[in-house]
Amino acid sequence: MDEKFKRIALDNSDTIVQMWLDEIESLKDGNYTSTISDELFESTNREFVNVIFTSIKSQGATSTVENFSEKIINLGWPLSYITDGLQVFRRVTIDYILSQSEKVDSAFISEVLESVDKWVEPIIRELVNEYSGSWEHIVSLQRVALQELSAPLIPVTEGITVMPLIGTIDTERAKLIMENLLEGVIKNGSEVVLIDITGVPVVDTMVAHHIIQAAEAVRLVGATCILVGIRPEIAQTIVNLGIDLSKFPTKSSLKKGFTRALEITDRKIVDIEGKDNNIDEILGSIQKGQGE
Template identity: 70%
Template sequence: MDQKLKDIVIEHSDDIVKMWLEEVNKKKSSDYTAAISDELFDSTNREFVNVIFTSIEKSGLANDINDFSERLINLGWPLSYLTDGMQVFRRVTSEYILRQSDKIDSDYFAEVLRKVDGWVDPVINQLVNEYSGSWEHIVSLQRVALQELSAPLIPVMDNITIMPLIGTIDTERAKLIMENLLDGVIKHNAEVVLIDITGVPVVDTMVAHHIIQAAEAVRLIGSRCILVGIRPEIAQTIVNLGIDLSKFPTKSSLRKGFQSALELTNRTIEDVQSKDEDIEKLIDSLNRE
């Protein structure tokens, strides 16, 4: 019975695919697929139905299910595309098989539904598992990338590094800032670290506490911190909250902080243009003599 029904499906695959595509296309104007180009939608649907038939023909799960699931994730299509498509295939295939038979008794009807479920359910499970696994992997990679970008330590000069902070600082991110800061100071042999909070929208007691902790940890390993990017409203907030930032220097801008960092490392900024002009004047004077 199972092989007979399977032969019917394979033999009339073109008709079933046509019915399936018609049903799926009916939904295109009313859900998330409305914004997808007709060409991409059609090619993806055909790839999807090929995956389904390959699984049925091989009496097992096709190896390309994983590739198809990853393709959908890269396209940004939701999991519901897979589950909806499989439900449509279940209904269309069952209806087509029943139309091909003269039998109308309930036992045959139940048998057809059971066999079709036996083909469809494993494919749904595998697609969902592969999609979920691929999605979790991608999300994990993105989380690691975001963590690396959320607290970078950038060496800008020998013994001077900058950590630009952007966005809200919570406890988890504060821990990451501390780790990156200490590792970076040692790795780059930094004597001075500029913590730039220009992009931090709110500096409350908790944020200030985390920054003070980070600065103190840097001091304990022999380096110094300069807090830069303190806007007037941030300064007012710090004063109103009674936060003590006297243990390490603060500057209103990164430029001023960098100048202080140069002074702490016994360096200064000199105007090269002025020196060139002085040399030209000296040469002119010698030539006149």
């Protein structure tokens, strides 16, 4: 930015900031910021404009820009807040500089526009790049966290493991299910694995194919797979699609599946005097463990 225009902007920063705040405030009711509290909106705006002036004074302040971009992401505000704010700042700065000149011709206007652009555009690029980088990093961390939760393998008792599935199963998640199943069966020495699809909203041909593949993989490493949680509508869909699930046991509920798993491992639940050790308590402890 031309030094003379830079000096005008810095010497009159309070006025320019107030012009910018007034215009940003007028946009609040018509966009995504309408639900934001006035206190948070004003404090963030002042921090934003401080980032801009810090950038021109130091010719780049990466840490300040990075921290502000991360804050906007954590607040859940879109990238347009940054781009709109900078465009408004560019406009009010140009208007103010032009208003301070006694002689305004096309050459002077062109000089002002070029100078302000050279100041604002690097800030836009830096803020957008930092915002995008921070966003990608956060999304990556969330994806990893979701993957860890998407196919949990829970050892219930010796030789019996449960994998509760919730939500849609796509190809990527099916691969994760397969990996977790095989790794868990070997690690826990499982004889029986219960795959609970109670929380899977739709079982189509693709989902059934992935489940069958997982069950077959479990069988190849010496364990038995039982599919549980088959609701009436899911059973009807499976029949209508002609999907063959006859190669491994199926049960309508986790309770029935667990009872069958005990039979396969030559065990059963018995009542001990003074204690009511029944299957409902065991399954209740499983659900409590999932909640924790």
